Amino acid sequence: MTIRNSTTEYDVIVLGAGPTGENLADRTRAAGLRTAVVERELVGGECSYWACMPSKALLRPPAALAAARAVAGAREAATGELDASAVLARRDAFASHWKDAGQVAWLDGVGVDLVRGIGRLDGERRVLVRTPEGAERVLTARHAVAVCTGSRAVLPELPGLADARPWTSREATSWPTVPARLVVVGGGVVGVEMATAWRALGATVTLLVRGRALLPKLEPFAGALVAAGLRAAGVEVRFAAVPVAVRRDGPQVTVELADGEPLVAEEVLFATGRAPRTEHLGLASVGLRDGDWLPVDESCTVLGVPGGWLYAAGDVNHRALLTHQGKYQGRIAGAVIAARAAGRPLADGPWGPHAATADGAAVPQVVFTEPEVAAVGLTAEQAERAGHRVAVADYEIGQVAGASLAADDFQGRARLVVDRDRRVVLGATLVGPGVGELLHAATVAVAGQVPIDRLWHAVPAYPTISEIWLRLLETLRDEAAE
Numbered sequence: 001m002t003i004r005n006s007t008t009e010y011d012v013i014v015l016g017a018g019p020t021g022e023n024l025a026d027r028t029r030a031a032g033l034r035t036a037v038v039e040r041e042l043v044g045g046e047c048s049y050w051a052c053m054p055s056k057a058l059l060r061p062p063a064a065l066a067a068a069r070a071v072a073g074a075r076e077a078a079t080g081e082l083d084a085s086a087v088l089a090r091r092d093a094f095a096s097h098w099k100d101a102g103q104v105a106w107l108d109g110v111g112v113d114l115v116r117g118i119g120r121l122d123g124e125r126r127v128l129v130r131t132p133e134g135a136e137r138v139l140t141a142r143h144a145v146a147v148c149t150g151s152r153a154v155l156p157e158l159p160g161l162a163d164a165r166p167w168t169s170r171e172a173t174s175w176p177t178v179p180a181r182l183v184v185v186g187g188g189v190v191g192v193e194m195a196t197a198w199r200a201l202g203a204t205v206t207l208l209v210r211g212r213a214l215l216p217k218l219e220p221f222a223g224a225l226v227a228a229g230l231r232a233a234g235v236e237v238r239f240a241a242v243p244v245a246v247r248r249d250g251p252q253v254t255v256e257l258a259d260g261e262p263l264v265a266e267e268v269l270f271a272t273g274r275a276p277r278t279e280h281l282g283l284a285s286v287g288l289r290d291g292d293w294l295p296v297d298e299s300c301t302v303l304g305v306p307g308g309w310l311y312a313a314g315d316v317n318h319r320a321l322l323t324h325q326g327k328y329q330g331r332i333a334g335a336v337i338a339a340r341a342a343g344r345p346l347a348d349g350p351w352g353p354h355a356a357t358a359d360g361a362a363v364p365q366v367v368f369t370e371p372e373v374a375a376v377g378l379t380a381e382q383a384e385r386a387g388h389r390v391a392v393a394d395y396e397i398g399q400v401a402g403a404s405l406a407a408d409d410f411q412g413r414a415r416l417v418v419d420r421d422r423r424v425v426l427g428a429t430l431v432g433p434g435v436g437e438l439l440h441a442a443t444v445a446v447a448g449q450v451p452i453d454r455l456w457h458a459v460p461a462y463p464t465i466s467e468i469w470l471r472l473l474e475t476l477r478d479e480a481a482e
C-alpha cells in the first residue's frame, strides 16, 4: 500500500528507501520525529532486489552442495547436480518477486510515511517530488533532509557497449535463465561472486581482470585463493585482460580484447564499480554538484552545507559500500538528527553514539565465493601505510581440529594484523568454506580494541573452527619470542 496523503511538512525527509533510508527513518520516527521517505522505485532498495539478497540466494545452494560433498559419508548422498530452475525460483522468492508490499507494510508499521516518486533538493530543507502520475509535490523539513539514494553500476566507455545490452549487477542478480556462456569483466566483489554463481548454475564463465589479482582491496592471499577456487570450479580466469570493444549480433555478444582472440558468449557482465545516485538530485540548489559522491563528517552531516540540516548515509557518501555499514550510518545519522532536533549536544567523539567511527576502523565484509573470504579492519599493507608498527600472524585453518571435522581436506588461511605498540587487533582475514560466520568475533575484537593479552582468556570451544583464534595468538607469541 502506498501512503498518499497531503502532508507537506515533516520533521525529517529521507530520499531513498534502501536499507540505509529505512533504518534512518526508523530511528528518527522512534525519536518522535514526523518522518517521510521518498522512493522512486522499490522500498528495500538495491540490496533487496538486485544485490545482496538475490546474489546470496544464488550462491547459497552451490555452497550447501559443496559443504555436503566435502564430507565423506555425506558426499555419497550428494550425487546429483544443482537444480538450476529451483535455485532461480528460490532466488525470485528472496527478491520478493520484485514487489515491495512487505517492506511497505513494515514502513507503515513503524509510522513512516512513504511518498512514491523521484525526489530532488530545492534549496534548504525543501524537496520536490515528481510523482508516478507526473505531478510535482513540494515537501519541507523542519529539521533534516537525509540523502540515502545509493549507487548504481558504472559501465566503461567502450565502442559498441551501449548497444550490446550488457549485464550490470542488476541483470546478473535477476536474470531468469542460465546463459550457455558468460563473460564477466571485473575482478572485484561483484565479478567474483557472480562468476561463482553462474558457473555453479551451469554457464561456461570467463572472468576478465585488468590487473594481476582478484579482490585487490583485501589481503593478497584472499584473491589468490579465490582465483584458485574459481579455476577449480571451471571458470577461466584471465589476468591483464582488457576489453576494448563489445558487439552484439543477435543472441551472441563478442568481446574484443586488447590482447588475443575475441571472446564470444551469450551475455557479458560488466562488474566495474559504482557511481553515486546523485544525478538530477538538485545538489546545485544547496551549493554542491549533481553526480558527485556526498562527502560527510563522522556524524554523516554533509560537508560544505551550512546549518547541519543535510545528511548523507549509505553508498551515496562513499565511506563503505555495504548494506550493514549503510544501516549503521542510518542508525547514527538518525540519532544525530534526533539529538539536534531536541537541542541536545552531540557525542560525536570517536566511538560515540553520534560518530560512524567503525567506517574507518572496523568494516566487516564477507565475499560469498568458494572459498569464502571474511575480512574486517585493516590489511597488513593498509596498517603499515597508516603508520602502525605491525605484527602479522598467518595460519592454515585446515590444521584446526574443527576445520578438519567440518570438511575433509579443508583449505583455508587466516591472518591477524596486530598493532605492536598498542597490542590490539587492527584487522583479520579468514578464507575458507563457511568462514563468514566466524567474522563477528574478529569484528568485536577490532571494534572493541580488545587487548591481545585479554584475548588469551577468550577461549574458543573445542572442536570448533574458532580455535583458529588460539592458533593465531600462539603464532604471534612464538614469533615474538624468536
Ligand SMILES: Cc1cc2nc3c(=O)[nH]c(=O)nc-3n(C[C@H](O)[C@H](O)[C@H](O)COP(=O)(O)OP(=O)(O)OC[C@H]3O[C@@H](n4cnc5c(N)ncnc54)[C@H](O)[C@@H]3O)c2cc1C
Residues within 6 Å of the ligand: 015, 016, 017, 018, 019, 020, 021, 038, 039, 040, 041, 042, 043, 044, 045, 046, 047, 050, 051, 052, 053, 055, 056, 117, 118, 119, 120, 148, 149, 150, 151, 169, 173, 190, 277, 281, 313, 314, 315, 316, 320, 321, 322, 323, 324, 325, 326
Ligand atoms: C551484486 C551486489 C551484491 C551485493 N552484495 C552485498 C552483500 O552481500 N552484503 C553487503 O553488505 N552489501 C552488498 N552489496 C552492496 C549493497 O547492495 C549496498 O551497499 C546497499 O544496497 C546500499 O544501500 P543504500 O540504502 O545506501 O542504497 P540502495 O540500496 O541503492 O537504495 C537507494 C534507494 O534510493 C532510491 N532512490 C535513488 N534516487 C532517488 C531519488 N532521486 N528519489 C527517490 N528515491 C531515490 C533507489 O530507488 C533505492 O531504492 C552488494 C551490491 C551489489 C551490486
Ligand SMILES: NC(=O)c1ccc[n+]([C@@H]2O[C@H](COP(=O)([O-])OP(=O)(O)OC[C@H]3O[C@@H](n4cnc5c(N)ncnc54)[C@H](O)[C@@H]3O)[C@@H](O)[C@H]2O)c1
Residues within 6 Å of the ligand: 156, 185, 186, 187, 188, 189, 190, 191, 193, 209, 210, 211, 216, 242, 243, 271, 272, 273, 274, 321, 322, 365, 366, 367, 368
Ligand atoms: N558480499 C559483499 O559484501 C558484496 C558483494 C557485491 C558487492 N559489494 C559491494 O558493492 C561494491 C561494488 O562492487 P564492484 O565489484 O562492482 O566494484 P569494485 O570496485 O569492488 O570492483 C570493480 C573492479 O572492476 C575493475 N574495473 C573497473 N573499471 C574497469 C574497466 N574499464 N575494465 C576492466 N575492469 C575494470 C576494477 O579494477 C575493480 O577490480 C563494492 O564496493 C562492494 O563492497 C559487496
